[in-house]
Amino acid sequence: MAPKFKDGDVVASFNGKWISWSHTIVAYCAFLGALVVGLSLHYHKIVQNEFYGYPQEWFPSVSSTIGDRYPERSVFMLFIAITSGPRFALVALWYILTRRPNSTLPKFVAGIGLFRTLTCGGWTYVTSTDDHDWHDIFMISYLVATLPWTIGCIALSPRNRTALKYRKIFAGSFFGTIAPLIYFFIQHKVHRVAGAYTTYSFFEWSLVLLDVAFDAVTVIDFSNFEIVVKDVKGITRGAGNQGVADVVLEKQKDKEVGAVFAGGFSWVGFIDAVANVYNGFVFWSVLTSLGVCVWYFPLWHMGISGYEVMVMSTISPFLLGIRSIRFLVIRNIRICHLLALSGLLAYLVRNPANRLFAVGFGVWMGCLSWSATFYAERSQPHRLEARISAFSLGLIASSLAKFAFWTNNPIWPIMHAPNGGWNKLGLALAIPAILWSTRTSASSGADLPAPGPTKGSSALTGLGLAGLFFSMHSLLSDSSTMILWVWEGYPVRGPLAVPHGAWTLLAMGVGLVIGLFYPTFSRSWAFYGIGSIGAAILTTSSHWFGYYGALALTIYTMAAAPVLISHAARHSPAKTFGLGFLMYNIMVLAHVWIVAYAFVPGGPLMREHTDWVMSAMMLLIGCGVFSASAQPPTPSQKYKGKSPSPNPAARKQRSYYLYVLLFLELLAIAVAYLRFPSYNYTPHHPETKSITAGIWTIHFSLDNDMWSSEVRMRDLIKEMEIDVIGLLESDLQRIIMGNRDTTQFLAEDLGMYVDYGPGPNKHTWGSALLSKFPIVNSTHHLLPSPVGELAPAIEATLDAYGRLVDVFVFHSGQEEDSEDRRLQSEYLAQRMKASPRPAILLSYLVVKPGEGNYNTYVGEKSGMRDVDPSDWDRWCEYILYKGLRRTGYARVSRSTITDTELQVAKFVVDQPEGSNDVVPEDQVPPGLRFPALFRGEGVRGHRYHVFDEPRYYA
Template sequence: MPTLKDDSPNGVIVAKFNAQWISYSHTLVAYAAFFSALAVSCWTHYYQIVKNEYWGYPEEWFPSVSATTGDWYPARSIFQIFIAIAAGPRFLLVYLFYLITDRPNHVYPKIHAIFGVIRALSCGGWVYITSSDDHFVHDVAMITYIVATLPWMLGTLAIGPDNKKALKWRKITASAFFGTMIPMFYFFIQHKVHHVAGAYTTYAFFEWSLILYDVIFDAFSLFDFSNIELRIVDIKSREGIINAVPEKSKKSKKYSRNIESMFVYGSWSNLRGFVVDTYLAFVYWSMLTSLALTIWYFPLWHMGISGYEAFLLVTTAPSLLGIGFIRKLVSLNHGVFHLLSLVGIAAYLLIDPAQRLTVVSIGVAISTLTWTSIWVENSDSTCKLERHALTWSLGLILSNVIKMAWWTNNPIWPVMHKENGGWNQVGLLLGIIASLEVMFRKNGEKIQRNYPEKKKSSSGSWFIAAAGFGSLLFALHSLLTDTSTIIRWVYDGYPNTGPQPIPWGAITIVAMSLGLVLSSYRKIVTGKPWYVVGCVSCACMYYYPAWNGYYGGLLLTIYLMSLVPTFIGVVSQHPPGRTFFAAMMTYNIFCLAHVWVVAYAFVPAGEYMREHTEYILFAIMAFIGLGIRNASTNYTFKHLQLNVLHLNRSLTRGGLAITIVLGFLVAFSRIPSEKPVPYHPEQKAFTAGIWTIHFALDNDMWASEIRMRDAIKELEIDVIGLLESDTGRIIMGNRDFTQFISEDLNMYSDYGPGPSKHTWGCALLSKFPILRSKHHLLPSPVGELACAIHATLDVYGQEIDVIVSHNGQEEDELDRILQTTELARIMRESKNPFVFLGYVVSVPGEKIHSILINNGNVHDIDKTDYDRWCEYIAYRGVNRIGYARVSHGRITDTEIQLGKFQIIENYNPETWQASDNRIQENEVNEELRFPKQFKGEGVRGHKYHVFDEPRYYI
């Protein structure tokens, strides 16, 4: 090879080539790996690779990536060989990109390169460890690869060289990559959960498109490397010299897209501070959402106003900022006050509920005071203020993701502890570390004014600003503190229930993120057209069930999140004392109204708010509209520095992208993989139960889902009605305990009338498929509104109807008569066998109970049991085997009632008759008996009581 000489006498160039060939070789070899495997697999094992656990050819006719590359020889070996060859160019690609973006004292290029290496290594993990070798390791490597791809792509867009063509195509490819995940996810669910024929083939096409987008995204590095030449030098020769890449000091401006301006404030300390503030915002939202939940415990047990409701007023603590020395004290010690607020997280250490509530209230007061102080302190700098508004909003979204991972409970709530899945210690430790970081954080870089200050002649109305922010805060709390809340608002009966919380809760995360991204476009979000969109979407969510209502809810989610930075900016510019007092009182009034629409029977003048959620929605949208008008004409931009603003928004978008991916991973991990199976299919028997569970908050104010699950599982209950189950409100923490129990026990679920229907709720869990269901609002002209679910189940191939119902309280006899009459009509008109599981509020044999049994044409499960008061089980068209009553074990104040039944082959309603003949337990097939462990002292406080043992019949 001829020697190429350079001016320096340090070596001989033995070879050189343009760095673009790194991109070319990686792209060609990577595509060769996948598509050669596809061709060979289709040629050698076509029918095997298109077959899945449910369908084969011709329903499924195109293979997935994993089936193509990991299951069969020789395609698997060919694929692995090409991937091994591609590893060299891939690592070189990561290294070269790091070299052209690195700057002294800048951490982002290094972090980006680390993710690139993790991505390459995890690729080797899922390529060389197939699902048949080790399914868990394969899945972990695949998930790691997908998660690492997110910061890799976003980082490439953020710090890549200033090449318009590369930037354009990378944006298109990245958008296509992440956009494809949503339909791919949808068709995977159709295949895995609903077993739809052909869905896996459609899924496979989306999966293969991800491969195309992933590889071609890295291929656009050829534009970055076009002016780079790699040379191999013999350093022992003194006839020539070359540097592998141009010296950093000689880089042309066209290699980087204004990197200095982007990262002058982009040091590790800024990234660390952003993460810390986001976590502290998560802590704030965790404490705020726990306040009403812990308050609710007391009126729940008092069955009326308890006095503890006054603790809600601690949210007005920011009014103390109107006192000068307090404002100064908090302003100078944000880290200290963040640390003090953590008593709200440490409250779980207290056993007594009243003490726990008191400490939680202190934490909420201090945290709310601290955050509003931060806003007020930074009100003279739009960049700083928006940064804190963004982290505050990102903390809300993060709390949604974490709640979705914990089945709608927050692991650091004071109703959680180690025994029921709490991570309070971890949350408290991280909070302490975050608070210390704020305490010792450097005061930050001085911001230079490089943008003219815009001044307005008027600062607008402080009261309208306060009312607007208070209304927005209430809307966020009531609708967007859990991914399932809007879904439950619009939930309807089978088969058209609308979206399920899993996986569609992940789409709520996407909508919240889109709204926060849109918030930077101030002219749009404060415009009249966008406000009209918000009002229409709110109306759609309230008035339309199922999918149409959910679409309205998603659009409303985007709308509300888009307003947050603007409303915080406006409210912080006014005198803090009176402004934040008015704002938080607006929030508090809406919180009370939000309770009164359903709890009207227990509060004075409650009849005026009875079932009028539309009043609340109209009021908050009206106040928000006034706030928007105020903001559009009076919001002042101050000390606006564009590079800092860009950095804040870039960090936010990166955080949002991470939360979106985490949301989808959580949703994906929670999708059930198996069909529910009843406990005794051989005998074609089933156990049905009824239980009033007091909103999944036990007698000692701990979340009770795990203990409820254990009782239901050990009692082998196939069908159970759960009453007082609507926890999708502020006062119940916006939770949905049915998700955890139904997923953990592998049961179908029907939530019943949602939070927008103003009942205390009823839910149905079933090991048998729910064919049809209808949600009823029973006649209630005077008292509390009663609810019912009338469902048709497929029980061993036979249709059996079930009603789960909750009648009104004892004081309103007319209501209970009308409600029971309607329940009887539903049962009487059904031609199927029937099981009634309800809360009737009557003693056996009295008027209301007789209406149910006689007019409903059903049989009481045990006429001789006169000790009952509210809960009843009745039946028709099935063989009654046994009846039992099980104590609640301090989970609630109401027992579990159980009936054990067998289906009747060729059921004839004209000839069926019930028998009241009782038999001894030893006369019953052992597999049809109730579990033994609940005899005597039982387990965990659950035992057979009243009779001391179950009763059996023939």
């Protein structure tokens, strides 16, 4: 019998575990019920995917099972609707179980639980057929919220060994399943491996079952609850006509959260962290923009321009060696940080030279301000740690912004509204962030020493900073840089910029956490050895093995940052940060010299020596480690190498930066999901079985006015209806070029497969291939270049309408090196002659029609024909072909995008080559005609020129 209470009769009661049981049973009924119905009624339909069906694929995915087919969709929706009641009750009970005074974490976790419940309803009742975008938004939101829900529940778990054990098992299994899930999805989507989607489906179902199982563990915790319904007005006895049923929940035990997350949440402290991190983001955004602004000038001068001196804008910390200036800067640190915003305001300056000067001044003030900030905070280690965390998280935020915006930072001065810039918003957020983050400092100008003795060499520490900053900038300022180092073409045998760029960002976060919590390990020679091995593997290896080395180096670099910067702050800032940035500049020039050797004094000495640059980088970091290892550890650091913050306030401060890090990592995962390519591309005119092919030298994606040119390039390629295009001067993955990748934006926006070509560690100016047709295989070539610049080439096989067609994309050496160009012509002619399939060459040859090496590229030696032998007004760009019918050829003016026109030709598959006779356009089927948009004056400065109209052939 239910017990009685003086404040009302107990009319019903039940154990809290039944909330968990009902949630678990009904949720499993929703998914498994739909699976049973689907397998029974529509087996062959739900195992069918875009590439294969039964018997290659024999088990359905979750999405195909609970999708649009009746009645399985109705079964799923019915039970998932019933699940919502127990789900809301489960979240409420968990909050009551875990709440405690002065703690915000239980409220945060409860809010996440409610958010997940609502978003679950979103992707359940809005299918991809109803609205693909909103379905994805709800699904991504649900998945992203799963991480803080899982971690929060484990952190708040009461002291019950059994419950905690099962939570860790289910959570570990859940997150461990994600990696193979992504792997097999890529095997299906990218490589089109038969049966891969079935394997993917098993992992997908495992995620669902583990997700529900994790929440089912609350059965153990809620078994201590009794849910009671009371009649406080006597309604059940007929004593009144009004009443309310109350649910009384009793909490049994509590558990403290880990030390870092303990205590009350302070919005002031959290805003401090956000403002500091945004300030770090602005610094890295301005610093990374300097190189690409400098690069504009040697591009147009084809050699040393004089503007390269602006790379020395970083050496301003040398001024801090003068006591009066150091005092002045520290006392006015807010003004110095505000002056650094000239780097963001630079987008308003139209003249390229003046814009560069504005960016250079911003970098000058930014380096001065951050160096002074580190030095000023040295007397209070927890405040210094906060600044270092903000500086490092700023790099992660900058890299994440580039990941989200196709490798362009939206607040760079080469961006503005017409090409997708967010400059105004970036500036609007930067001003209050600086005002907030600089309102207090540990020092008001006095040289307050760091606690304890200062050991080690300031010069070696400065060298360590140089290696650290160079590694952070050259390898980590863009998530795709090291991925392109290990890229070797199709079939894909390694990581892709999307989604694996998120892995780089996650590794950066892991490294920073190690650096904050385990500083003794971070400055150890053992960890340095791991980082060095990672650098060696990255430099010498390709595919996944090379990328694993990249991840090891990433973790080490970010872990070393807190140790090296905090040690540098103990010494004179001029000797550490000043020397550090000076040597960093030398490293920047060295890593440009290795590819620009043909245009700089003494260049041949550095030719193709990425290995030298990487070795120097690790040796410099080693100098910093040697100096930091001389610093005696604090007593707390002696205990297993771990360094807990010195007081509760500092622990809470650290937790806010970890919250920011968690948010950035979740955002990276969401961006990777949103940017994942569809790979369902189709050519523009499949009814004609035609290939519209083009060649364009894109001048490193900087237009004549120093704006990033991807959007303008996209518009012309789309309006010209190009199916296959070769891009030259396309390798931008260096500091001086902004660590960018134009092909990511073009491929995703235009719906094309992409081969980036030889990576940045291959020392070329780049060649890339974009194709509406699947790239079956591709090989990268570095053609003979004994004297001049390296000549890159891509040899790719495309699946065009079921017929294999070879496409060559090639950039020959410069005019001065005739022997190089002769050897290159013979090498490429042999490759083209050896191809048994129809072939197209999209190239930059540096020859005159009918003269010299032209006769090696065209004729019996190569087996190739010129797209139009009568076009005598060519020097660089050429289109050659064999085994295809050429139907049209056009030359389109560049406007101000680059210094080279766009050449385009149309071919038809499975037809004979035809003659060189020109025919009127009205004799050509509409699907084989070039767009009329560019006739006459054209649009946006693009028009058919030389012939003033396209040419068509019989």
